[in-house]
Amino acid sequence: MYDALTQSAVWRVKTPKSGLVAIALAAIVLALAPVAIGPGSLRLLVEVFTMIALAQAWNLLAGYTGFVSVGQQAFIGIGAYGMFAVALKMGLNPFSSVLVGGIVAAVIGAFAALALFRLRGPYFAIGTWVLAELFRIFFINTQYFGGASGLTLARVLRGIPRDVRLNTTYWLALALALGSTLLIYLLLRSRFGLAVRTVRDNEASAESAGVNVWGTKFMVFVLASFITGCAGAILYLNTMFVGANAAFSVKWSALIIFVVIIGGIGTIEGPIVGALVYFTLREYLSDFGTWYIITFGLVAIAAMIVAPQGIWGYVAGRFKYHLFPVEAEISKDLPR
Amino acid sequence: MTGLIDMLVQGLLLGGFFALSGLGLSLSFGIMRIVNIAHGDFLVVAAYLGVVITGLFGINPIVAIALIMPLMFVLGWGLQKTILNRAVDGGELSPLLITFGLSIVLHNALQEIFSADFRSLDAGPVEVASLAIGDIRIGWFALSILIVAVLVYALVSWLMRKTTFGRIVRATVDDPEVSGLMGVDTKKVYCLGMGISMAIIGISGALYGIKSSFSPLTGGDQLLFAFEAVIIGGMGSIWGTLLGGLTLGIAQVIGFSIHSGWGAFAGHLVFFLFLFLKPSGLLSKGDSHV
Numbered sequence: 001m002y003d004a005l006t007q008s009a010v011w012r013v014k015t016p017k018s019g020l021v022a023i024a025l026a027a028i029v030l031a032l033a034p035v036a037i038g039p040g041s042l043r044l045l046v047e048v049f050t051m052i053a054l055a056q057a058w059n060l061l062a063g064y065t066g067f068v069s070v071g072q073q074a075f076i077g078i079g080a081y082g083m084f085a086v087a088l089k090m091g092l093n094p095f096s097s098v099l100v101g102g103i104v105a106a107v108i109g110a111f112a113a114l115a116l117f118r119l120r121g122p123y124f125a126i127g128t129w130v131l132a133e134l135f136r137i138f139f140i141n142t143q144y145f146g147g148a149s150g151l152t153l154a155r156v157l158r159g160i161p162r163d164v165r166l167n168t169t170y171w172l173a174l175a176l177a178l179g180s181t182l183l184i185y186l187l188l189r190s191r192f193g194l195a196v197r198t199v200r201d202n203e204a205s206a207e208s209a210g211v212n213v214w215g216t217k218f219m220v221f222v223l224a225s226f227i228t229g230c231a232g233a234i235l236y237l238n239t240m241f242v243g244a245n246a247a248f249s250v251k252w253s254a255l256i257i258f259v260v261i262i263g264g265i266g267t268i269e270g271p272i273v274g275a276l277v278y279f280t281l282r283e284y285l286s287d288f289g290t291w292y293i294i295t296f297g298l299v300a301i302a303a304m305i306v307a308p309q310g311i312w313g314y315v316a317g318r319f320k321y322h323l324f325p326v327e328a329e330i331s332k333d334l335p336r
Numbered sequence: 337m338t339g340l341i342d343m344l345v346q347g348l349l350l351g352g353f354f355a356l357s358g359l360g361l362s363l364s365f366g367i368m369r370i371v372n373i374a375h376g377d378f379l380v381v382a383a384y385l386g387v388v389i390t391g392l393f394g395i396n397p398i399v400a401i402a403l404i405m406p407l408m409f410v411l412g413w414g415l416q417k418t419i420l421n422r423a424v425d426g427g428e429l430s431p432l433l434i435t436f437g438l439s440i441v442l443h444n445a446l447q448e449i450f451s452a453d454f455r456s457l458d459a460g461p462v463e464v465a466s467l468a469i470g471d472i473r474i475g476w477f478a479l480s481i482l483i484v485a486v487l488v489y490a491l492v493s494w495l496m497r498k499t500t501f502g503r504i505v506r507a508t509v510d511d512p513e514v515s516g517l518m519g520v521d522t523k524k525v526y527c528l529g530m531g532i533s534m535a536i537i538g539i540s541g542a543l544y545g546i547k548s549s550f551s552p553l554t555g556g557d558q559l560l561f562a563f564e565a566v567i568i569g570g571m572g573s574i575w576g577t578l579l580g581g582l583t584l585g586i587a588q589v590i591g592f593s594i595h596s597g598w599g600a601f602a603g604h605l606v607f608f609l610f611l612f613l614k615p616s617g618l619l620s621k622g623d624s625h626v
Contacts, residue, residue: 068432070373115608118615119567122371122432126563127611130604133560137601250556254440257433290444297441304434305422 019268019324023182030174034167042170046238048279049177050231054252055259055271056180057227062257063266064188065220066200070253071128072228074112074135075105077247079229080236081139084151094156095168098233105229106222113221117214129250136248150243157240173234180227181324185268187223188326196220254293258300264310268324273312338471343589345472351565351585352482353543355578357558358565359489360536362577365566367505367529368416368424370431374439376559378534381442382408382541383550384450386457397457397546405538412534416527424526439555446552457545481543488536489578496574505529557600564607570617579618 034042054072062068082104087094116127139145157165187193195216198206207213236242255278263274278296285292303310309317316322357379364372372378382404389400423430465476496502507515508525516522544550544558561584569580584603591602610617 062429066429068429070436115611118611120571121369122365122428123563123567123571125432125436126371126373126559127567129556130560130564130607133557134601134604134608137597137604141595141597141601251440254436257436261433290448294441294444294448297437297444301419301434301437301441304430304437305419308426308430 018322019185020182022323023178023185027174027178030178031171034170039162039166042166043238044279044283046170046173046234048275049173050235050238051255051259051275051278052177052272053173053180053227053231054256055263055275056177056184056268057224057231058253058256059260059265059267059271060184060220061224063260063270064193064200065196065217067217067221068122068125069128069224070125070250070257071130071132072256073248073250073252074128074132075109075225075228076232076235076252077132077135077139077242077244078108079105079232080242080247081145081151081244082229083233083237084153084242085145087153087156088151091156094153094237095172098172098230098237101233102226102230105232106226109225109229110218110222112225113218117217117221129253132248132250136244139244139248145244148244150241153237153240169234169237172237176227176230176234181268181272183223185324185326188268192216192219193326254297258296260310261300261303261308262296262310264312264314264316265308267310267312267316267322268326269312269316269322270310274310277311342472343593344586345474346478347586347589348582349475349478349482349585350589351582352478352485353540353547353581354561354565354584355581356481356485356488356536357540357544358562358569358577358581359485359492359574360533360540361559361562362566362571362574363492363536364530364533366572366574367509367533368420368431368526369428370420370424370435370530371428372533373432373435373559374442374555375435375537375562376555376557377439377442377446378408378411378537378555379541379544379558380446380550380552380555381411382538383455383457383545384446385538386542386545387450387455390457397459397542398462401539401542404542405535408538408541409531409535412530412532412537413527415534416530417523420530421523421526439559443552443555450552452551452553454549454551455545456549457542459546463546477547481547484539484543485578485581488539489574492532492536493574501528561600561603564603568607568610568617570619573617573619576617576619583618 030045033045037045054076058069058072079101081101083094083097083101086092086100087097092100112128112131116124116131119127140148145151188196195206195211198209198211199213199216203213206216232247236247259274259278260271261274262277263272264270281292281296285295307314357375360379361372361375364370364375385404385407386397386400389395389403390397393400419434420431423434459477463477466473467476467479468474496505504515504520505525505528507518508520508522512522564584565581566577567580568583569576569578584606587606588599588603591605592599594602
């Protein structure tokens, strides 16, 4: 019998194709959607796609690396304000400005990490919320960024036909959702992904196995900040108006966390499933005002206690199926 | 010069409140390793309990504290017993996410019940009475909060260091498994811990409701202020939290004097400065475990 311990075993992840095929198919079908559906549905899909990206980024932090942020709104707001600032003040094309928004968020995330990583365990989570509040108060009191009345993109979008604007925003959101899913998927299947999960499972033993714990967490945090910043920029490109109270609201983190918990934390599929469940519920229940948020929150709390693996975790466990397998196994192929 | 001394005094008085509220937060982390993200929302819940109790019995909110504290104790005990004890063995992640979920549920539910309007508890003339020392006015009520904070600190410190209960708690914190083998019912210790933490949130919340206006949405800020008091003071040290609260109070008063919008900002900034320059806080661990 093959004994993994006596051979120089190879870390491999099985069935590598299914996820890539799924992403390619989704890309083709969804990219063509603007031909078939109206502006209202396009705007909704922009929200769905950005939520998938936001949830993937948070899941990379909490589900795979093991550190929770409740301050993701910091990077949503910074991405949005970064994008609005370069588009309005420097005259850069608002669509290209989305990337700038993401980069600004990543840079600020890198600096913030230097301070926030000094907070141990769950205190890190509240630290990220302080970061968001710091920026909210800054933007609301700074007239250069519109102060309490916020900023509007109307002036720079005036020359662009409505169809072009809607479709480009849609494609940006689609690219971000698929791109972040693919990037995180490939990342987690690499050596780096193995390091990431080792850090989550036990920082001390990761360190002793030669993993650079601080560096690994730093890279993950900066990447998550970048994705979240891009998502924030696209969200507010979609609405064409940004105000600090809404952009830096803790509601964003609440939604992201509920989506990932209900969908299935620590799986690539979970954030997608959770986002679809959330938007389906929202379409039907939003007439009930805040009650649907309360219900969603209670379901998430119940899920944490009785079914912490979430919807996808349950499905995957039940049917032994992963669309995006990332857990490494010892390969049966002997190295030749 | 008088202006500077005045700011320092007002900062200390404000800080007394942050210190009191911060103690509730640091106790639940110290004992159960639970960071209660719903801390601020429970503070607001206590303030609304004050609204209900003063409305029902027509009593002064200061008297109502005698009812609010035991009610919050029971709420804390129940929360730990029914929900958090099930999550506490699964690492730090799940209690954190559960209290975050609770926070969102609580403030939305409070908004449904009490509307988003701002309220305040009216304690009568004691709220505005003040003591003048030269040009500096010291509010009696703010001074009483600071005194109450110091008394509660002394009480908790005594409870943890000198009593059998404190010894059991410290043993549970050090090693829950071995304490369990020695016959300690750790889950019950956690229930008591959460109860005490919530009773302190109860008195802080009632005083908060008298001192300032509140709405269902002001809980988030209160969590952050309590948290900053804990971190600036140094994690794991109760007396540190008191100093941290006072530091935060002074920072906020100075920020507020520059422009009314920048009070909380200055506090957040000082918090980040501490993380960069002195991450272990004013008094770091070693002095006490809880």
